[in-house]
Amino acid sequence: MEQIAAPEKRLGVVMLGKCNLEVRLFDIPSPGYGQVRMKVKASTLCGSDLNLIYRKESWKDGPGKYCGVVAGHEPCGEIDQLGDGCDGFEVGDRCIVYHINGCGVCQDCRMGWHISCTGTKRKAYGYQRDGGHSDYIIADIQNLVKMPKFLTFVDGAMVACGVGTAYAACLRAQVSGRDRVLITGLGPVGLCIALIARASGAEVYGVELMSERRQQAIAHNITLIESNTEAAMKATDGKGFEVCFDASGNSQARHFCLEAARRWGRVVYVGEGGNVTFSPSPMLLHKQITLHGSWVCSMAQMEDLVELLARWQLHPEILVTHKYRLKDAATAYELFNTGKTGKVAFIWD
Structure with missing residues (x-):
């Protein structure tokens, strides 16, 4: 399929700590080898981000330091551009992004447990690399799970972490x-x-x-x-x-x-x-x-899960109580921080 042209700029949510955030403009990125660019269609909010990022008073120096990347580790969307080396994926594929990019060579990564990666190159989307609270995201193909047609984009975003x-x-x-x-x-x-x-x-x-x-x-x-x-x-x-x-x-x-x-x-x-x-x-x-x-899930489990959700005719989206546009990110996080909501999601047309 033909690559889809993107606009020059994208919106992205940046966490500032102390319950503050900003919606900023970023350049539209291009995928590298083994990567795709996805147009984000849904990105849900996770409780772990509240403690680890949104409420954080300060970040320690080192590889774990949060340095103004785009937040959000539960993205789902549609591929609009392929880098080289992306056999098996096409423009238009609807995909979930597993939220940890592991080193790929440690034992945990080889089993599909990127969440437990012990390598120094482990990076989390929305923490050490740009995440899903943005119009576009660059994702490695090792982190992509294709979705059955039955599932909505919000379903997929929820699978990325909570349902998985x-x-x-x-x-x-x-x-x-x-x-x-x-x-x-x-x-x-x-x-x-x-x-x-x-x-x-x-x-x-x-x-x-x-x-x-x-x-x-x-x-x-x-x-x-x-x-x-x-x-x-x-x-x-x-x-x-x-x-x-x-x-x-x-x-x-x-x-x-x-x-x-x-x-x-x-x-x-x-x-x-x-x-x-x-x-x-x-x-x-x-x-x-x-x-x-029990901590998150493996890639294989996530692939099994999306198949089962379709067989069960189960939409996790039923647990979403609030949906927002990205420009209203501050309001969304302020409400989610009260703990009185169900799942909260950013959505795109």
């Missing part, structure tokens, strides 16, 4: 129709876990303290319980939950997952940050609990 993270966590726990699942923390990632677990056949329950998020959970037919052992046992005929996920990072929620899990159950910690203290013998060993940590 949820899917990997469900795989780690081997969730199936035999399971009653409890999720603590029903923000965007917790709700994504609920959608994936239910699509996998599980019976889903949740714990959430914030009233706005409780209402969102109810709207998506998630059964809410209180965060105490009595409520957990009542919901499970005195057995406990086969699988418990914590998507909050809260120490009490993490502890409650261990309390609420049945003997021989599985617990997965997904939420970032925070701490937890527990007594291993009664909480873990004697209950024969399997405790997992």
Whole structure:
């Protein structure tokens, strides 16, 4: 297909820290070898960016320093220009960008786990290299996942991080129709876990303290319980939950997952940050609990996920509560920072 001409300038969101950002003009980039240029069609906001970038008071010197690149690590769009060495991709392809560009040669990269890359060349989109809060993005083909026609661009942007993270966590726990699942923390990632677990056949329950998020959970037919052992046992005929996920990072929620899990159950910690203290013998060993940590997903898992979403006829976009144009980025982040929204997305025509 013919390469599509781009305008001379593009908009891009730059995080300044201390809950400030700017929408700036940038030159339109051209792709290098093994790269494509994509016209961004959707770019969703992620809670991890709030702590790591948006709220940041200062950045340390070194390779991790945030140096005014375009923000956003959940982009989805359409290829409009190919660099050399891009066999297998064409102009017009609808693609998700996996948000870590790894070194490509370490063991984790060779398994498709770029998120866990140990090489010095590892770069995150929206952190060490330009991300998706822009009209155009340059992406390496090793980070691209083609989308089925069924999925919308907003669906794809959500898969780039949140839904991919949820899917990997469900795989780690081997969730199936035999399971009653409890999720603590029903923000965007917790709700994504609920959608994936239910699509996998599980019976889903949740714990959430914030009233706005409780209402969102109810709207998506998630059964809410209180965060105490009595409520957990009542919901499970005195057995406990086969699988418990914590998507909050809260120490009490993490502890409650261990309390609420049945003997021989599985617990997965997904939420970032925070701490937890527990007594291993009664909480873990004697209950024969399997405790997992789960961080994002692999490229192969993301490719499987987009196929499954189409088969399940499941649109993650149903979790989006607010959509904005890029020029309104400050308003979007200010609202998202309250923690009272579902997923928030930037969209383009």
